[in-house]
Amino acid sequence: MIDGPDLVLPILTLDDDTGWEFLLDLAGTHLDRRGLDRLKSALEHTVKTILVERHYIDKDYRETFSSYHSKKFHTPDARCIRLHFFSDTIERSALHSANEMVARSYLGYSVLRPTRPNCIGRTLLRPEARPGWAGHLCLCEESVYIQGLELRVSGFPFISQDGDATVCAQATLWMLMRYFSNRYPAYPEVYPVEIGNLTRDYSVGRLLPTAGLYVWQMAEALRQVKFAPLVYDRGSFPVSFDHLLYTYIESGIPVLAAFEKHVVMLFGHQSDFSEAGSTLPVAPSPFVFSSQFNRSFIGNDDNGIPYQFLRQTPLGVAWEEMSGGDASYGVEDIRHFIAPLPERVFLPAESFQSLVHKLLVSDEFGFATLSPRILAEPPVLRLFLTTGRGFKKRLSDRDNMGHLGVISAYRDLPLPHFIWVCEISHGSLYPWKVLGEVIWDATRNPYEENAFLAVHYPELLIVDMGTALNRESDVIELALGGSVPYPIYEHNLRERTT
Amino acid sequence: MRQGDVLRLSGMEQAKLFMTAQQYRAFTEKFLEQVRPELDKQREARLLSEEAAKRHLVR
Incomplete structure (x- = not known):
């Protein structure tokens, strides 16, 4: 059924007589068959109602129109159409006042640009818009207004390349930058056409129409907007490449993953913990790493649809392909990834891993010497970066960190803006509970002395008071009687359940 | 005067010295030598x- 096909805001209710094909009429020349097929494949299992917001002025497309399309002899429409998706039937009258059902069933929006070959512009969909999967994701939130009604949507931004101002490199950078600007006020909002300008000083060829970007240019573009990106090459990190990629995502840092000629956004993972209790360390390390449970990375391919998967069948076996785009890729095809670190994170993941690994097997601070409880099973380690503020904010949600002395000490302990954390657990407890952690100053360089802030085992808490108080090291310990396992830290990623 | 020369953490009233400054310096020197x-x-x-x-060009 279509309510008001000639109105500015027609409402398409999908039923036996009215299918997705009707969108081609309602959206006019803004939507082509290819765009319709992509939207339908992403949303057909969840969407019941589509609001077609005509004459929508999209900030991202309008900038491209002003800088590029308006200079052509034959110009496309300066305005867009925005589609709003709902999982329930929505009556027009329900839009005129705050309505819990409308808010609950809102799945997000997609802007249709009058561009070819890709008409799908700025898109933000809730992960629930695609059914039947679970995982952990980086998400940001936006307010959306429909005829004055404010709705909220939480997801990861998506956009397809327009082939003129943006190809996959700019589209993927846009997704990354929009995620950060939505989530953190320190990062500026950047429009697609501006991303090319960020590489103006080191461009190769002309900026418009674009012919693509080198991976190092993408990293430079990120440096222009306050990131301190690190580039990882699979050939230079042959053993740890996938583990490091996972570690950054586990830290809530989306990464740009570059295949031979294409680049995609990865911002989540799916893990299978069903065999955590029987998973063994990969020799010679005595530790199981949480990345060993990872089965898929979740990401956006601008040639496809939001929330796709790079699947990993059992460890050591080939990755399955990402589907839904023009080409298919597997994780083994990722040649580079870029981790857009915040400026003040001076310690990279691989260095933290080496340092904490060495500390945990040392005679002086190691678990084998100090913690019989951890020694009882192969330790499971989860490494992640977070803020000192975020870590403290969630202390109260974590059962006193296993012991009242620990939560009291952590509340007082001065922490840097960014910390690396290595949580220590057992396969029988993971991923729900941990037994301890090491906290490391992420604003140190790897060669500096005295950079750990705390080592927490079930039996004792060791704190370097000197480092915490910005003076010479002063390492003290507190014996912990009656310590219990406590919940893992869950601030970096949001869990999406089936 | 620097802040915190005699500060302590709540909950750690019963804490004791884990390592002397000299022992810790010796440890960190050996530690960094091993990991360097x-x-x-x-x-x-x-x-x-x-x-x-x-x-590496992507487009």
Whole structure:
């Protein structure tokens, strides 16, 4: 059924007589068959109602129109159409006042640009818009207004390349930058056409129409907007490449993953913990790493649809392909990834891993010497970066960190803006509970002395008071009687359940 | 006067010295000596990664 096909805001209710094909009429020349097929494949299992917001002025497309399309002899429409998706039937009258059902069933929006070959512009969909999967994701939130009604949507931004101002490199950078600007006020909002300008000083060829970007240019573009990106090459990190990629995502840092000629956004993972209790360390390390449970990375391919998967069948076996785009890729095809670190994170993941690994097997601070409880099973380690503020904010949600002395000490302990954390657990407890952690100053360089802030085992808490108080090291310990396992830290990623 | 020369953490009233400053200095020297070759390799790998990224075009 279509309510008001000639109105500015027609409402398409999908039923036996009215299918997705009707969108081609309602959206006019803004939507082509290819765009319709992509939207339908992403949303057909969840969407019941589509609001077609005509004459929508999209900030991202309008900038491209002003800088590029308006200079052509034959110009496309300066305005867009925005589609709003709902999982329930929505009556027009329900839009005129705050309505819990409308808010609950809102799945997000997609802007249709009058561009070819890709008409799908700025898109933000809730992960629930695609059914039947679970995982952990980086998400940001936006307010959306429909005829004055404010709705909220939480997801990861998506956009397809327009082939003129943006190809996959700019589209993927846009997704990354929009995620950060939505989530953190320190990062500026950047429009697609501006991303090319960020590489103006080191461009190769002309900026418009674009012919693509080198991976190092993408990293430079990120440096222009306050990131301190690190580039990882699979050939230079042959053993740890996938583990490091996972570690950054586990830290809530989306990464740009570059295949031979294409680049995609990865911002989540799916893990299978069903065999955590029987998973063994990969020799010679005595530790199981949480990345060993990872089965898929979740990401956006601008040639496809939001929330796709790079699947990993059992460890050591080939990755399955990402589907839904023009080409298919597997994780083994990722040649580079870029981790857009915040400026003040001076310690990279691989260095933290080496340092904490060495500390945990040392005679002086190691678990084998100090913690019989951890020694009882192969330790499971989860490494992640977070803020000192975020870590403290969630202390109260974590059962006193296993012991009242620990939560009291952590509340007082001065922490840097960014910390690396290595949580220590057992396969029988993971991923729900941990037994301890090491906290490391992420604003140190790897060669500096005295950079750990705390080592927490079930039996004792060791704190370097000197480092915490910005003076010479002063390492003290507190014996912990009656310590219990406590919940893992869950601030970096949001869990999406089936 | 620097802040916090005699500060302590709540909940750690019963804390005791884990290592003297001299012992800890000796530990960190040995620790960094052991881990330095690995850190050096990582630094080299990052530089090689940046070089490789200069030849990798995506579109």
